[in-house]
Amino acid sequence: MFTGIVKGTARLSALERKAGLSTLTLDFPPGFDAELEAGASVAVDGVCLTVTRHASGWAEFDVMQESLVRTTLADxxxxxxxNVERAAHDGAEIGGHPLSGHVDCTATVVGIETPENNKVMRFEVAPEWMHYIFAKGYIAVNGCSLTVSDADRASRRFSVWFIPETLRMTTFDAKTIxxxxxxxxxxxxxxxxDTIRNYLDERLGPLLPRLEALLGTSLVEQTTASLPGATQTKP
Structure with missing residues (x-):
């Protein structure tokens, strides 16, 4: 498990591509790999990878085909x-929100604004994943725990704000459209x-799309947004 609090950035110093597998060598920031051992987990841009070989200051990882297809590590x-983060240890403070390191999809940067001392990025995702993204809810972007500032179902886009400290510790300041x-x-x-969608589908069946069309909104999203804690934000 990870907390979504990125501990620095690592540079790719070597890359070996094989059939269905890539081997990465990452050079870590000072002190990041203290007591790191083979078999340990590290989140690399949010992807949970296992250390296969390690020496002071660097480690090697194998990335399987499934991870290559689902994430940005193919490119x-x-x-x-x-962005890198070590696996959370017992009793670790959860400064962000619990993450598994199992990436669901990728998103594309479609907008960048730079108000004073801040940065706002807008992302676009595939429609099937937009069901789970709500304003004031949590999301992990490249392994960083963030709060969604706004979400637009129609355009499949959402925005997040970055404070200077987050930009300093991560790679987001270098991202472009x-x-x-x-x-x-x-x-x-x-x-x-998913629970609400399944329940409504079982109860309403083919009537659900017609009702949503009549109301002009999603019953699932209305119900989810009204649940306790649905607008919780990080401190």
Missing amino acids: IAVGDLF GSRVNIEIERATQVTV
């Missing part, structure tokens, strides 16, 4: 920087939405 090149990022949705939200 990387030597010299690229990645068109950049792809890894998305892990918040699991409690997914379970809630």
Whole structure:
């Protein structure tokens, strides 16, 4: 498990591509790999990877085909920087929200604004994942726990704000329009939405799309947004 609090950036120093597998060598920031051992888990841009080989200051990871297909790790090149976080230990403070490191999809940066001392990024995702993204809810972008500032179902887009400290510790300041990022949705939200969708589908069946068309909105989203804690934000 991870907390979504990125501990720095690591640089890709070597990349070996094989059939259905890529081997990555990452150079870590000072002190990041203290007591790191082979078999340990590290979140690399939000993807949970297992250390296969390690020496002071660097580690090697194998990335399987499924991860390559589902994440941005298929498009990387030597010299690229990645957000990294060690697996949480017992008693660790959850400064963000619990993450599994199992990326659900990718999103594309479609807008960037830079108000004073802040940065706002707007992302677009596939329609099936937009069901789980709500304003004031949690989302993980490249392994960083963030709060959704607004979400537009029609355009399949959502925005997040970055404070200077987050920009300093991560790779987000270097992202541009068109950049792809890894998305892990918040699991409690997914379970809630899927449960409600299944219930409504069982009860209403083919009437559900007609009712939603008549109302001009999603019954699932209305119900989910009204649940206690649905608008909870991080401190």
